[in-house]
Amino acid sequence: MSGTEAAAKTPSHGAGTRIRVIEVGPRDGLQNEKVRVPASAKVELVERLVDAGLRDVELGSFVHPKWVPQMADTAEVARRIRRVEGARYWALVPNQRGLEFAVQSGLDHIAVFLSSSETHNRKNINRSIAESLATVTEVTKTALGEGLTVRGYISTVFGCPYEGDVDFARVLDIGHALLNAGVVQISLGDTTGMGVPPQVRDGCARAVAAFGTEQVALHLHDTRGLGLVNAVQALEVGITSFDSSVGGMGGCPYAPGASGNLGTEDLLYMLDAMGYDTGVDLERVVAISRDLELEHGVTLSSKYFRYAGARL
Amino acid sequence: MSGTEAAAKTPSHGAGTRIRVIEVGPRDGLQNEKVRVPASAKVELVERLVDAGLRDVELGSFVHPKWVPQMADTAEVARRIRRVEGARYWALVPNQRGLEFAVQSGLDHIAVFLSSSETHNRKNINRSIAESLATVTEVTKTALGEGLTVRGYISTVFGCPYEGDVDFARVLDIGHALLNAGVVQISLGDTTGMGVPPQVRDGCARAVAAFGTEQVALHLHDTRGLGLVNAVQALEVGITSFDSSVGGMGGCPYAPGASGNLGTEDLLYMLDAMGYDTGVDLERVVAISRDLELEHGVTLSSKYFRYAGARL
Numbered sequence: 001m002s003g004t005e006a007a008a009k010t011p012s013h014g015a016g017t018r019i020r021v022i023e024v025g026p027r028d029g030l031q032n033e034k035v036r037v038p039a040s041a042k043v044e045l046v047e048r049l050v051d052a053g054l055r056d057v058e059l060g061s062f063v064h065p066k067w068v069p070q071m072a073d074t075a076e077v078a079r080r081i082r083r084v085e086g087a088r089y090w091a092l093v094p095n096q097r098g099l100e101f102a103v104q105s106g107l108d109h110i111a112v113f114l115s116s117s118e119t120h121n122r123k124n125i126n127r128s129i130a131e132s133l134a135t136v137t138e139v140t141k142t143a144l145g146e147g148l149t150v151r152g153y154i155s156t157v158f159g160c161p162y163e164g165d166v167d168f169a170r171v172l173d174i175g176h177a178l179l180n181a182g183v184v185q186i187s188l189g190d191t192t193g194m195g196v197p198p199q200v201r202d203g204c205a206r207a208v209a210a211f212g213t214e215q216v217a218l219h220l221h222d223t224r225g226l227g228l229v230n231a232v233q234a235l236e237v238g239i240t241s242f243d244s245s246v247g248g249m250g251g252c253p254y255a256p257g258a259s260g261n262l263g264t265e266d267l268l269y270m271l272d273a274m275g276y277d278t279g280v281d282l283e284r285v286v287a288i289s290r291d292l293e294l295e296h297g298v299t300l301s302s303k304y305f306r307y308a309g310a311r312l
Numbered sequence: 313m314s315g316t317e318a319a320a321k322t323p324s325h326g327a328g329t330r331i332r333v334i335e336v337g338p339r340d341g342l343q344n345e346k347v348r349v350p351a352s353a354k355v356e357l358v359e360r361l362v363d364a365g366l367r368d369v370e371l372g373s374f375v376h377p378k379w380v381p382q383m384a385d386t387a388e389v390a391r392r393i394r395r396v397e398g399a400r401y402w403a404l405v406p407n408q409r410g411l412e413f414a415v416q417s418g419l420d421h422i423a424v425f426l427s428s429s430e431t432h433n434r435k436n437i438n439r440s441i442a443e444s445l446a447t448v449t450e451v452t453k454t455a456l457g458e459g460l461t462v463r464g465y466i467s468t469v470f471g472c473p474y475e476g477d478v479d480f481a482r483v484l485d486i487g488h489a490l491l492n493a494g495v496v497q498i499s500l501g502d503t504t505g506m507g508v509p510p511q512v513r514d515g516c517a518r519a520v521a522a523f524g525t526e527q528v529a530l531h532l533h534d535t536r537g538l539g540l541v542n543a544v545q546a547l548e549v550g551i552t553s554f555d556s557s558v559g560g561m562g563g564c565p566y567a568p569g570a571s572g573n574l575g576t577e578d579l580l581y582m583l584d585a586m587g588y589d590t591g592v593d594l595e596r597v598v599a600i601s602r603d604l605e606l607e608h609g610v611t612l613s614s615k616y617f618r619y620a621g622a623r624l
Binding site: 091193197223228229233263273274300302304308 | 587
């Protein structure tokens with residue numbers, strides 16, 4: 001195959017396709033920051049992210065504050081936010097009690113979660129996968145009964161820091177169970193950034209084939225620098241929803257070595273450059289990150305932010 | 313196209329192919345560091361990089377020390393290095409006088425350079441492209457006459473910080489001229505990291521089609537976070553030689569906003585993960601970067617290094 005033939009073949013899939021970027025920084029990013037960010041700043045953060053064009057923002061979690069103190073004010077944040085028509089405000093919910101808090105806070109989009117690794121699930125949630133699946137299914141059913149929309153995170157799908165390899169067939173089984181229970185979308189979490197390109201490509205292709213494009217999102221971490229490369233692999237096999245974190249904030253507190261969700265700016269810059277449509281104003285997101293860093297001393301690892309933020 | 317069909321199609325090109333990684337950190341990296349690194353440390357750096365398996369290392373430059381003070385001791389470094397059979401030790405050479413220094417230092421691999429943007433060339437070298445091309449051609453001829461091997465850098469091929477777009481036809485013209493003059497390989501420099509995936513793919517495909525795989529290298533900067541994504545685009549159209557810098561050290565001193573050559577560790581980790589063969593021991597490179605950072609206070613931006621170096 002000559003170079004020019006190859007060049008002519010590939011980039012066509014991108015141009016014009018709408019990509020949904022799910023902003024998880026206010027939850028998955030902030031929950032791992034040591035500096036405490038006040039509720040008023042979180043409210044402003046979420047509002048500015050929506051104003052920049054993001055239509056899905058995860059604003060917090062109802063996990064017990066003993067485990068994730070940074071998220072203790074999620075109810076307050078949820079209640080204070082100025083809502084924008086068409087935007088979806090998500091919160092992470094671990095159980096029925098968390099769901100009650102979410103409903104009381106006026107939220108109608110929640111995310112449930114479990115791991116595809118027994119050891120990671122036990123360390124993170126203190127249960128077996130089967131037990132977690134039972135809880136998550138029950139919470140989803142209750143939520144649907146109350147008219148809510150539910151998303152389902154599956155963690156460590158491309159590798160577990162404790163167990164190493166994860167059988168992707170198990171990921172697909174969990175995905176089936178979640179979608180059967182009524183979640184609108186599963187999010188495949190590369191929780192500690194262990195995924196490598198051929199593996200991510202293969203896993204995403206299998207998930208899209210099994211469940212459909214709209215039903216699958218990819219949640220990448222850039223721990224070892226492969227975040228965007230893995231995103232391209234996923235795009236090429238039909239993934240059109242990606243979780244990312246403003247400025248690249250955050251990681252997984254229970255996974256050694258994890259640092260850095262895929263940065264929203266890195267993802268947006270690449271998608272723009274490849275001709276995808278995101279509906280998000282990148283430079284406004286950069287300004288949000290810059291203010292986060294200046295005002296709250298969080299550590300932001302997004303390379304595009306480090307480049308563009310320095311020029312503001 | 314369904315997900316599984318797409319997955320079956322692509323990753324085959326990688327497995328087993330030998331990729332040549334040209335380590336430019338001791339020159340392109342260090343020359344942009346404010347901290348002064350003594351000659352003895354540079355000697356050790358180059359020797360350790362070769363011991364880690366790198367077979368092409370650019371150890372310094374004979375540009376006038378007034379312009380690049382960090383490189384003032386290149387002759388000493390070149391003379392002191394313990395040579396390993398099969399390794400190539402390169403130095404950057406701007407003119408006939410630089411070539412004389414290189415020869416006197418016992419080097420037999422040199423790199424010449426010019427820009428594909430008139431404004432960048434003038435700011436960097438204070439000449440027109442035509443004038444630079446005449447000098448570079450003359451230096452190459454003299455070097456070949458003395459039995460040396462010559463490589464040719466072309467800068468700003470995917471965009472100039474002063475002029476913006478660069479016509480890739482001009483890059484190909486310069487490439488033709490350099491290869492006709494006798495350079496063994498041209499290195500396409502994305503000097504300030506402006507290249508985006510479809511453009512890098514197209515340019516690399518055109519260069520490989522025009523000159524052949526062995527004749528073309530890609531020199532990426534990770535300024536905006538697209539370094540590895542662009543590398544994959546290049547791999548897919550037949551590029552098999554990449555310049556990179558240990559730890560992601562360095563940038564271009566005359567280009568505003570430039571920071572960070574593509575990190576050698578990031579490149580190696582990705583190539584390993586995709587099944588390419590590099591012949592380099594990644595973890596030894598990580599250890600070299602860690603010592604560079606600890607002992608000399610240089611700033612290293614490679615994400616894989618930041619992850620793996622912290623665990624040593």
